[in-house]
Amino acid sequence: MPPEMKPGRVRLVGAGPGAADLLTLRALRAVEAAEALLYDALVPEEILALAPAACLKIQTGKRAGRTSMAQPTINRLMLRLARRGLQVIRLKGGDPSIFGRVGEEAAFLQAHGIEIEVIPGVTAACAAAAQFGFPLTHRGEARRVVFTTARLEAGTLSADWATAADPEATLCVYMGGAAAGELARRLIAAGRPAVTPAAVVESAGRPEARRLFAGSLAGLAEARLAGEGGPVLIVVGEVAGLPAVQRLSGPRAVCA
Template sequence: MPHDPGTVKLVGAGPGAADLLTLRAARAIEDAQALLYDALVCDEVVALAPAACVKIQTGKRAGRASMKQETINRLMLRLARRGLRVVRLKGGDPSVFGRVGEEQAFLNAHGVATEVVPGVTAASAAAAQFGFPLTHRGEARRLVFATATTRDGTLTDTGWAADREATLAFYMGRNQLPALAARLVAQGRSPDTPVMAVENAGRADARAMPGRLGDLGQALAAVGCEGPVVVVVGEAVAHAAAFSDLEVPATPVEARS
């Protein structure tokens, strides 16, 4: 189907592995004439774009230089107005802490149509990869996606922390997670609540760190993580096989390729 000039596709690349792309996402990348992709998108996914496609890495990785959001917005607009088939490729799902709302609003305000293509988000990838549910009858009736830090770098509001029937999935803020765990305990969540911290969820080099909420800071400090980390908190996490013999914070569990 022909792609109308002046349209930008905001596409979720999933958590990293190319075979977790949706068919719609893969087709959008293969058809792109201009690809603006985040640093966490793997080379295998970027390679799906045609050789003649203009490929621009925008950064967006914690602690490293990235394009300003305003620059990315203007670049998408300029490329779309040239009549190119533009794909803005984001890790995970664009609607989960992917600034898709900001980019949509900007492009639409300038007369450029947008289409969002969803992707597998990190919490879902972590749960599937390491064998635990995000919801579970009788244990986890609700699922909360939250960022660990706010826009100005402070800890996120966690007023819902004491809800024992909610699974909490925290994105970003890797260096703030020990402080976040302490806040959750202070607000009523048991320090014995099962926790699974997963680095590089969905990728072959993923690592899982099962433990208890009260020991989260100690576990992360002992291991040292450089990749993106999602932390899942709640009773349902204990269904992972990695929890079967857990008494103290465990050494990382490597994903099997």
């Protein structure tokens, strides 16, 4: 980089669950001012269209179970664009701090002298709760919220089962569709009652969102989920069985 050129800045921005009107105002302004936009696979076209016409747009992938750009490659690309003096937006689905690798990217950029800013976004669990009319905490029933992923290690579902089995915790499992049945069985084995309410939501926060399942852990253990390929969130806890808060309009509900 020539000594007279000042490096640009990288903003690590949460795009929310996918609906453009759930962007924060700060995130919207960042996208509208972007000169280079590196976006995840789940960010929809209606949000990408908010960037200037001259903005350089690069899809970085990052979809569970699918081929995507390697993290070191993304890091180097952000660094190279920032060193060209560009205002770089790294646009992530949901909130950057929740399974968004924001810590890794921020540490890499700061180690190379690049100024960063993190702009939060609405995460899928909050979007699902609002859209389908249940809270994540509830006095006397749900005192804690646990965000986790359903990940397989050596073919076995890995999680902190003691924490997940806490009867006063609402468990929000991201990217869990393929492991839903095994997750339910493991929770029951860890001590979570089989009658604990559970819900499965696909594409939370988007107009096409669907509730694929509403029932108990025992039912989820035997359910066959038939989604349309959108991101899947599993919610386990007493809140999933509470009567739905009234909404002006709502998404489709498909119960297994």
